Amino acid sequence: MATQTTASCTGSTLLQPISEIINLPLDQVNFVAGQLFALLMAVWFRLYLHPSKTSPFIRHVVATLLGFYLALFCFGWYSLHFLVQSGLSYSVMIFAGLEHMHKYCFIVTLGYLILCQITRVYVFDYGMYSADFTGPMMVITQKITSLAFEIHDGLTKRDVQLTHSQKYLAIRRMPSLLEYLSYNCNFMGILAGPTCSYNNYIAFIEGTGYQPRHQENANANGKENGKYKQSEPSPKNDVISKLCTCAISLAIYLSLCKLLPVEHSIDDDFVSSTPFYLQVIYLYLAMLALRPKYYFVWTLADAINNAAGFGFNGYNKDGSPRWDLISNLRILDIEFATSFKSFLDNWNIQTALWLKRVCYERCAINPTAATFLLSAMWHGVYPGYYLTFLTGIAMTMAARAVRHNIRPYFLVSDSYKCIYDVITWAWTQIAISYTVAPFVLLAVGPSLKFYRSWYFCLHLLCLLVVLVLPVKSRRRQTKEQQDSLQDNQTDHNSTDNNCNQKDKAT
Numbered sequence: 001m002a003t004q005t006t007a008s009c010t011g012s013t014l015l016q017p018i019s020e021i022i023n024l025p026l027d028q029v030n031f032v033a034g035q036l037f038a039l040l041m042a043v044w045f046r047l048y049l050h051p052s053k054t055s056p057f058i059r060h061v062v063a064t065l066l067g068f069y070l071a072l073f074c075f076g077w078y079s080l081h082f083l084v085q086s087g088l089s090y091s092v093m094i095f096a097g098l099e100h101m102h103k104y105c106f107i108v109t110l111g112y113l114i115l116c117q118i119t120r121v122y123v124f125d126y127g128m129y130s131a132d133f134t135g136p137m138m139v140i141t142q143k144i145t146s147l148a149f150e151i152h153d154g155l156t157k158r159d160v161q162l163t164h165s166q167k168y169l170a171i172r173r174m175p176s177l178l179e180y181l182s183y184n185c186n187f188m189g190i191l192a193g194p195t196c197s198y199n200n201y202i203a204f205i206e207g208t209g210y211q212p213r214h215q216e217n218a219n220a221n222g223k224e225n226g227k228y229k230q231s232e233p234s235p236k237n238d239v240i241s242k243l244c245t246c247a248i249s250l251a252i253y254l255s256l257c258k259l260l261p262v263e264h265s266i267d268d269d270f271v272s273s274t275p276f277y278l279q280v281i282y283l284y285l286a287m288l289a290l291r292p293k294y295y296f297v298w299t300l301a302d303a304i305n306n307a308a309g310f311g312f313n314g315y316n317k318d319g320s321p322r323w324d325l326i327s328n329l330r331i332l333d334i335e336f337a338t339s340f341k342s343f344l345d346n347w348n349i350q351t352a353l354w355l356k357r358v359c360y361e362r363c364a365i366n367p368t369a370a371t372f373l374l375s376a377m378w379h380g381v382y383p384g385y386y387l388t389f390l391t392g393i394a395m396t397m398a399a400r401a402v403r404h405n406i407r408p409y410f411l412v413s414d415s416y417k418c419i420y421d422v423i424t425w426a427w428t429q430i431a432i433s434y435t436v437a438p439f440v441l442l443a444v445g446p447s448l449k450f451y452r453s454w455y456f457c458l459h460l461l462c463l464l465v466v467l468v469l470p471v472k473s474r475r476r477q478t479k480e481q482q483d484s485l486q487d488n489q490t491d492h493n494s495t496d497n498n499c500n501q502k503d504k505a506t
Contacts, residue, residue: 010076010133027132030074031191035300038187041066042308050309051207059205060178066187071136074191078133082140085112086184089144090177098156105148106358110377113141117380138378139193140184142354147171147183147198149358163361169197188308192301194328195350196310204310233321235306242303245331249295256289262440271453279453280430287433290440291334298328298348326350338424340399343432351375369393384438384447391435391459398462399431401469434458 011030019026049059071079092105117134146169153162154170162170175183175198183201203209210232264270265283274282305311306323313325330346337343344352355371363370376389410420434454438447451459 010078011072011074012076027074034070034074034191035304038066038070038191038304039300039307041187042304046307046309051205056206057178060182063186063188063205064178064182067182067185067190070187070190071185075133075136079136081112081116081133081137082185082190085109085137085140086144086181088112089148090180093148093151093174098152102145102148102152106145109141109144109148113137114377114381121381134380135192136190139189139195141378142193142195142351143184143198145358146195146354147175147180149362150198165357166361169199169357171198188305188310189301192297193350194298194301194305194326195354196305196326200325201310204308209310209312232309233312233315235309235311235321235323238321238323239303239307242299242306246296246300246303249292249299253289253292253296257293260286260289262286262290262437263446265437266441266446266450266453283433283437284429287436288335294348295329295331302327336425337428338421339403339428340395340431343428351378368396372396379439382442383444384440384442387438387444387447387451388436391438394459394462394466395431395435398465401465405469431458 011027013026015029015033016026019029022029045059045062049062051059068079071082089105089109092108093101096104113134116137120132120134150166150169150171151174153166154172155174157170159167179202182205183198186201189196200209260282262283265279265286270282271279302311305326311323311325311327313322315321328349328351330349333346334343337346355375359374360367360371372389372393376386379385379389407420410416435458437450441447441450
């Protein structure tokens, strides 16, 4: 197996013997080895290149050079695409006018990513569902576009035009080329991310990430949650905990992935001889066995950043430090999610925040559909991705309608609420498995074959729910709440004025 995939690996072949021994593709072995090397470098970076010992310039240079080394090791000369994409986008930032710079940068960056994805999939290696050079480009795309919008917010808009989060993320000066490359291609996030805001990254490099002004939940008196902040907490316990989670996730994935392949759910013999309820259970178990792969990759990436001292997010109520500023998932909240939205909010968190900040909050027409479409385009050009995200739009609308119309009837008592949670958990897991099956199957034929074996039942159910149950859009609900609040405030002010007039008259 490993020998067959060697040709598709564009990086170093140094670990080819290990790849053959453990029977895993070389590109995946290189990826894990690169991340373990990054973990060691992160510890060294925090201890020996601490902001108190060296300048931000040195930290930027070292982080960037180590990032390029890892990119070359894993992807060979294909890693030049990272520089080309970053260089084109930086040129747009510098030479385009500030008023439209963010739009042009978004088009150029996303367009270059899609061009590379089309070339890789349809020209070189269709169906290579493993580590490839477009994976890091997806994270770089998020960083570049986020940076462009944050520069636009900081240099062209007044504070009253921005939301609270936009004011916190707004960038008030144009980054230098070194800062820009360090942010995009540092060794901590070059292989697997996660995305982070530019301001948080610069605060980490300069050593000011522990100061109250960089924490949204810090009080004006320098306290957090009622306790004085320490100068610099240690990430050791969190890093060890996340590495243990990585080991468990990897063991589960390697044990179950070959026993429960998703492709088996469209096998003709399986579909014809297995009762439908067992097909449902099998699909859920197959998706359950697939998720630990992502748990391993994202948790390891989070641990690498924490080991370097990046990711501090304030303190808990008991005074313990939180290292979840750039965490990408919450495993328990995913596995026990009771709604479609709750699942998505805890899965690939930084990507969800990116979609929210660059699309959902800024799109004037049907932001939900636009966000799902952007997510599909960003993920790649496999048809299964688009089937998944189109199905996701229907699922989201139906789930919103059910929650809006039915959930209030189950809030009358704790026992009713418990029953509602159990039912919605089961439906959420089934709906997620049904929705993301094409994402794993990739091609149109297998995806439609899967949906036909289920008689498109959840698609039809979503359509029925949306047609029968009324639901208002979130923006309309928010606007009505604001109007109601303003009316109440106006009535309250009028009443106060009348009372004051009566008091004066008296």
